Structure formats: structure tokens, C-alpha cells
Amino acid sequence: MTAIGQSWGRYPRTNQQLVPWTNRHAELKQTDLKQLPYGNGRSYGDSCLNDGGVLLHTRGTDRLIAFDPRTGVLTCESGVLFAEILDLVVTQGWFLPVTPGTRYVTIGGAIANDVHGKNHHRAGSFGHHLLAFELLRSDGSRLRCSPTENAEWFAATLGGLGLTGLITWASVQLRRISSPAMVVESHKFGSLPEFFALSKVANQDDEYVVAWIDCVARGSSLGRGLLSSGNHAPASAETRIAGKKGRLRIPVTPPLSLINPLSLRAFNALYYHRQRQQVSRTIAHYEPYFYPLDSIGEWNRIYGPRGFLQYQCVIPPAVAETVTTALVKAISASGKGSFLAVLKQFGELPSLGMLSFPRPGTTLALDFPNEGERTHSLLDRLDDMVAEAGGAVYPAKDARMPGHRFRQYFPAWESFSRFIDPRFSSSFWRRVTE
Amino acid sequence: MQNILIIGATSAIAEATARVYAGRGSNLFLAARDAVRLHDIAEDLRIRGANEVAYAILDVNDENARETVIQAAWEKLGRVDVTLIAHGTLPQQDQCERDTRLALAEFATNGTSTIALMTQIAQKLEAQGQGAMAVISSVAGDRGRQSNYLYGSAKAAVTTYLSGLRQRLSKHGIGVTTIKPGFVDTPMTQAFKKGALWAKPDDVAHGIVKAVDRKAGTVYLPGFWRPIMFAITHVPEFLFNRLKL
Numbered sequence: 001m002t003a004i005g006q007s008w009g010r011y012p013r014t015n016q017q018l019v020p021w022t023n024r025h026a027e028l029k030q031t032d033l034k035q036l037p038y039g040n041g042r043s044y045g046d047s048c049l050n051d052g053g054v055l056l057h058t059r060g061t062d063r064l065i066a067f068d069p070r071t072g073v074l075t076c077e078s079g080v081l082f083a084e085i086l087d088l089v090v091t092q093g094w095f096l097p098v099t100p101g102t103r104y105v106t107i108g109g110a111i112a113n114d115v116h117g118k119n120h121h122r123a124g125s126f127g128h129h130l131l132a133f134e135l136l137r138s139d140g141s142r143l144r145c146s147p148t149e150n151a152e153w154f155a156a157t158l159g160g161l162g163l164t165g166l167i168t169w170a171s172v173q174l175r176r177i178s179s180p181a182m183v184v185e186s187h188k189f190g191s192l193p194e195f196f197a198l199s200k201v202a203n204q205d206d207e208y209v210v211a212w213i214d215c216v217a218r219g220s221s222l223g224r225g226l227l228s229s230g231n232h233a234p235a236s237a238e239t240r241i242a243g244k245k246g247r248l249r250i251p252v253t254p255p256l257s258l259i260n261p262l263s264l265r266a267f268n269a270l271y272y273h274r275q276r277q278q279v280s281r282t283i284a285h286y287e288p289y290f291y292p293l294d295s296i297g298e299w300n301r302i303y304g305p306r307g308f309l310q311y312q313c314v315i316p317p318a319v320a321e322t323v324t325t326a327l328v329k330a331i332s333a334s335g336k337g338s339f340l341a342v343l344k345q346f347g348e349l350p351s352l353g354m355l356s357f358p359r360p361g362t363t364l365a366l367d368f369p370n371e372g373e374r375t376h377s378l379l380d381r382l383d384d385m386v387a388e389a390g391g392a393v394y395p396a397k398d399a400r401m402p403g404h405r406f407r408q409y410f411p412a413w414e415s416f417s418r419f420i421d422p423r424f425s426s427s428f429w430r431r432v433t434e
Numbered sequence: 435m436q437n438i439l440i441i442g443a444t445s446a447i448a449e450a451t452a453r454v455y456a457g458r459g460s461n462l463f464l465a466a467r468d469a470v471r472l473h474d475i476a477e478d479l480r481i482r483g484a485n486e487v488a489y490a491i492l493d494v495n496d497e498n499a500r501e502t503v504i505q506a507a508w509e510k511l512g513r514v515d516v517t518l519i520a521h522g523t524l525p526q527q528d529q530c531e532r533d534t535r536l537a538l539a540e541f542a543t544n545g546t547s548t549i550a551l552m553t554q555i556a557q558k559l560e561a562q563g564q565g566a567m568a569v570i571s572s573v574a575g576d577r578g579r580q581s582n583y584l585y586g587s588a589k590a591a592v593t594t595y596l597s598g599l600r601q602r603l604s605k606h607g608i609g610v611t612t613i614k615p616g617f618v619d620t621p622m623t624q625a626f627k628k629g630a631l632w633a634k635p636d637d638v639a640h641g642i643v644k645a646v647d648r649k650a651g652t653v654y655l656p657g658f659w660r661p662i663m664f665a666i667t668h669v670p671e672f673l674f675n676r677l678k679l
Contacts, residue, residue, distance in 0.1 A: 023471065063474050063478040064478045065477060065478070
């Protein structure tokens with residue numbers, strides 16, 4: 001559970017009025033303050049914050065509206081968590097079509113950020129499976145949006161960071177599964193060129209592909225890591241497996257970040273060497289496979305009271321290998337970086353949202369403890385490389401990118417802005433456009 | 435399969451409790467004022483696994499409606515295994531001090547109407563010879579405090595009534611459970627700043643179902659409220675009068 005009104009990176013700290021949103025038929029309250037829908041606070045930076053304004057806390061609308069176990073079409077209110085959807089549908093042979101690395105996001109948040117997962121190369125992003133939703137505007141109008149109805153509003157709201165109005169309900173096409181288990185293969189790689197070669201093959205053969213890289217390793221070990229490829233298991237006795245019920249929790253915020261050069265080096269080396277063989281094959285329940293960090297409640301506390309910054313960028317295919325190598329070198333040289341630096345090659349499917357982040361290329365994501373100016377200047381340097389390569393940085397994870405960079409990464413921002421609800425705004429939006 | 439009647443079914447605690455019963459495949463009959471919200475909740479409960487869900491509109495202060503709805507619930511369900519009475523408001527204490535009519539209206543909603551419902555349902559349960567009733571009272575009923583003693587006194591009436599009813603119905607094997615939630619994070623309490631003592635409706639709901647299952651007499655939810663309220667009720671008057679509570 002995140003403290004309500006905070007973002008997952010616990011940076012920046014803002015002050016806003018929290019208004020519970022519990023009835024999807026209600027109208028938005030008239031207020032002079034700017035409003036912003038707030039789901040479960042899993043965006044990392046300030047895209048889910050609204051300093052000096054109102055946050056409409058949508059978790060109060062968490063009702064299921066319709067579910068057809070024959071077709072896998074689920075309609076629910078926007079505050080429903082992915083975790084709640086999984087609890088309901090997995091036993092009936094269905095799974096989320098696309099899921100991020102935590103199941104504690106609301107469906108409204110998944111739409112507002114057009115989230116992606118390890119199957120982007122096959123399935124695209126969440127928007128590709130979104131059948132319809134209702135958008136409530138502050139003037140009281142309600143727009144039913146789908147790829148064919150109010151299509152412009154559909155495209156603006158998908159990845160639209162909650163700025164176009166409040167999503168009251170949504171309808172999504174789920175994916176069939178035969179088992180809650182996953183067949184997972186993990187390949188060790190010693191360098192980034194090896195990652196690119198392995199990833200290309202895996203993207204053809206496997207539904208879910210993602211790699212972890214050791215972002216502290218230097219010299220001949222630079223870019224070493226593990227590539228994991230997974231597929232939903234077929235129905236058979238061998239794959240009968242239970243999810244773990246026990247949950248660890250970080251009970252308090254330590255006074256200092258526990259993530260420092262020493263602990264980072266040790267963790268990364270251990271993680272890499274834990275796997276002895278070149279290739280390991282296992283059967284895993286979907287929970288630890290998709291959501292390893294969800295089993296540690298409030299893990300974001302380990303970064304201490306100053307919080308952390310997540311950085312996720314995408315580099316276009318033509319220059320992916322050289323620029324990714326340059327980024328990893330810069331991060332490794334800085335000695336910062338994180339427990340989990342994640343690397344993945346997106347597929348070719350164009351995103352449907354005007355401001356959607358996923359696009360063809362290689363995406364790199366990692367956390368940095370917030371050490372103020374030092375961290376910011378490192379990320380600014382990464383931005384220089386990403387911008388020069390024609391890439392982009394993910395707003396859902398951002399708390400610091402300069403406005404000119406955002407506008408360069410998302411040239412559609414200007415045509416998008418005419419869809420913004422006049423009574424809506426966010427800390428992020430003001431930061432990058434004003 | 436259990437048959438469940440819930441009065442005040444659109445309250446956050448009641449809705450969360452209904453979801454627990456839905457997950458068990460129960461039949462549910464819901465009563466509350468707002469037809470649209472009842473409809474939404476009924477649909478949600480069906481998807482969550484409830485066998486059959488019916489509902490009726492009820493203003494608990496309407497004497498005729500109370501009788502009609504209880505009758506309808508029994509007709510629909512045949513036998514009612516569990517009744518949960520969960521409706522309530524949180525009156526503004528300062529306004530109740532200035533406005534007698536408002537004070538009595540709030541007392542009716544939180545106290546008198548509940549007593550009326552308990553009386554009628556007890557008759558049904560007695561005739562049926564089995565079943566359980568759980569009623570949401572409050573820790574506020576344990577001792578009147580200046581910040582909300584109108585609400586507290588209505589809940590005290592409910593608590594005392596329940597105690598007598600439990601004694602009477604225990605001979606028939608009928609469970610009567612007094613639920614005393616502490617601070618719960620619901621729309622009813624949205625104006626309050628939430629701290630460590632605040633519980634989620636979900637947790638309270640699981641506590642209610644567990645208490646009904648084991649035919650508990652009085653439960654505090656979460657359980658840490660029992661020692662807290664023990665302490666509060668035992669503070670001597672001269673000291674109590676100086677407290678801000």
C-alpha cells in the first residue's frame with residue numbers, strides 16, 4: 001500500500017486535496033482547483049500528482065460490471081486493480097492481455113499510461129486489448145470511446161496521463177490460458193551484443209521476453225545479464241503449482257537509502273552468478289514470474305526518505321545496440337544504477353495512444369536512489385544520448401525530465417493538449433509544458 | 435449454500451462483507467436507499483461468484499417499507515441464515531447540539547430504526563428456529579464522548595438491545611453478534627485525516643464473517659480496539675472530563 005497522494009518513487013513530495021471517487025454515475029464536483037484522477041499511486045514520479053490541486057481517488061470505484069467466461073470480455077469500474085482481475089479470472093482460464101511488473105495498478109491507470117509488459121513484441125501495449133471505456137468530462141458529458149467510437153478521444157485518453165477526463169469504466173479482452181503456471185527459461189549472457197542476438201531469437205519463439213542486466217559490471221563484464229523467456233504452461237499435472245501466500249513487507253523507511261555502491265555490486269554479482277548453468281528451465285507460478293517485487297510490500301522504502309528516480313527510455317532499432325551500450329557504460333561508470341536494470345526489445349506494433357510511450361526499439365529501465373543534483377545530472381546526460389538517438393523517456397516513471405526533452409520525445413503533445421479537460425491538470429504536465 | 439440478508443448494503447463495510455459471501459457462492463438479498471448503486475453492487479456480486487442476488491429499496495426510517503422488505507427477503511430466500519444490519523450515518527455532533535430535530539432524526543437512523551429492524555428480524559429467526567444476526571454498532575457506543583455522543587448514544591442503545599436479544603435467542607441456537615468497528619476508511623469518514631488506527635473495509639468485512647461463522651457475541655474490529663475501549667471506559671470521570679476525546 002502506498003501512502004495515498006504519493007507516487008511510487010516517493011519523490012517529489014506534493015500537497016493536494018484527496019477526494020474519494022466512489023460512484024461512477026456521479027458528476028465531478030465543481031471546484032476551482034484543478035483535478036487529476038489518482039488510482040493506486042504506482043506511477044513513479046509526478047504524473048499521478050497534482051500539487052495544490054485535487055486528486056480524485058478512484059479506488060472507491062472497484063465494481064465489476066460484466067464478465068463473460070466464454071469470450072473473456074471483462075468490463076469493470078476504473079478503480080479495479082489488476083490483482084483483483086487476476087483473482088477472478090485465472091481460475092476460469094483467462095489472463096490479462098498485457099501486464100506491467102506490478103499487479104497493484106488500476107485499470108484506469110493502465111489506460112492512462114498505455115502500459116506495456118514482457119509480451120510487447122507479440123501483444124503490443126494495453127491499448128491494443130482495450131475494447132471501450134467511458135470518459136467523464138468536467139462539463140458533465142460522458143463519452144463512450146473505442147477504436148471506432150469517439151476514436152480521437154480514445155487515442156487521446158490512452159496514454160493521456162489522466163488529463164482528458166475521468167475514466168469511469170473500461171472493457172478489455174482477456175487472453176486464454178490453460179494453467180496458472182509459466183514455463184520459464186533463463187539464458188546467461190556476457191555482453192550486450194549477446195543480449196541482442198538472444199533477444200531476437202526469443203522474441204520470435206516466446207510470448208514473454210525480458211532481460212536483467214548487471215549495470216555495475218565494467219570492462220569485459222559490461223552488459224552481462226540474464227535473459228528470461230516465458231510462456232503460459234499447457235494444462236498438465238506437472239504444472240500444478242501454487243502461488244505463495246506469505247508476504248514480506250518493508251515495515252519502516254530506513255533513515256538512509258540501503259542502495260549504495262557496495263550493496264549494489266554485491267547484489268548484482270550474486271544475482272548473476274546464482275545461476276550456474278548457461279540455460280536453466282523452470283516451472284513457476286505466474287505471480288513470482290510476473291510480479292517478483294509485489295511479494296515485498298512497500299519495497300520502495302528501501303531507498304530511504306529521499307525516495308528514488310526511475311528512468312525508462314526507448315532507443316530506435318537502427319541505433320539501439322550502440323546507444324544502449326553507451327547508456328550502460330555511462331551508468332556503470334557512475335557507479336549508481338539499481339538492483340533491477342531491465343532491458344527489452346519492443347515489437348513493431350504501433351501504439352494507439354497519441355502520447356503512448358511504447359515504440360519499436362530497445363527499452364532500458366532502472367532505478368536510482370535520489371541523491372539530488374548528482375542523480376539529476378547523470379539522468380540529464382542519459383537524456384542527451386536518448387534525444388540524439390531519436391528515442392523517448394516514459395512519463396509514468398519520470399519526475400525530472402526537462403520540458404524541452406518531453407516535447408521533443410512526444411511531438412504529439414501539442415495536438416494532444418486540445419483534448420485536456422479544462423478542469424484537469426497534473427504536476428507532471430505543468431512541469432513539462434509550462 | 436448460505437442465504438444472506440444485508441440491510442444498508444451500499445455502505446462500504448456491507449459491500450465488502452457481501453463480497454466475502456459472494457465468494458462463497460451464497461444467495462444474497464440487499465436492501466438500501468439507492469436503486470442504481472444496488473443494481474451495480476448486485477451485478478458485481480454475481481460476477482464475484484454469488485449464486486443469486488436480489489435487492490429492494492429501503493429507507494430504514496420508513497416503518498411500512500421495513501416490514502415489506504423483510505417480508506420480501508424471506509419470501510425470496512426462503513430461509514435466512516445470516517442477517518447483517520449495516521446502515522448508518524455519521525451525524526455532525528455540533529449541529530445536533532443546536533438542532534433537536536436533527537438530533538432525533540439522526541438518533542432514529544442510527545438507533546431506533548435498527549431496533550425496529552432487529553425486533554422484526556428476531557421474530558422471523560425465532561420462527562425459523564435457526565440463523566444468525568450481526569449488527570454493526572460502534573466503539574463510539576461504549577462511552578459517550580463530547581466529539582460524537584449523539585451517534586454514540588444511538589449505538590449504545592443498539593449495543594444494549596443486542597446484548598438482551600443475544601441472551602434471549604441463545605436458547606434457540608440463534609447467533610446474535612455485536613460488531614464494534616473502530617475507525618474505518620470509508621466514504622462516511624472521508625472528512626477525517628487517516629492515521630495508524632484506521633482499518634480498511636475489507637479487513638473489517640473478513641472479521642465480520644469470521645465472527646458470524648463462530649457465533650461470536652461481541653467483536654471489536656480490528657481486535658486492538660478491545661483494550662483501547664477497556665481503557666477509555668475505565669478512565670475515572672474527573673480525568674475523563676479533562677480529555678479532548
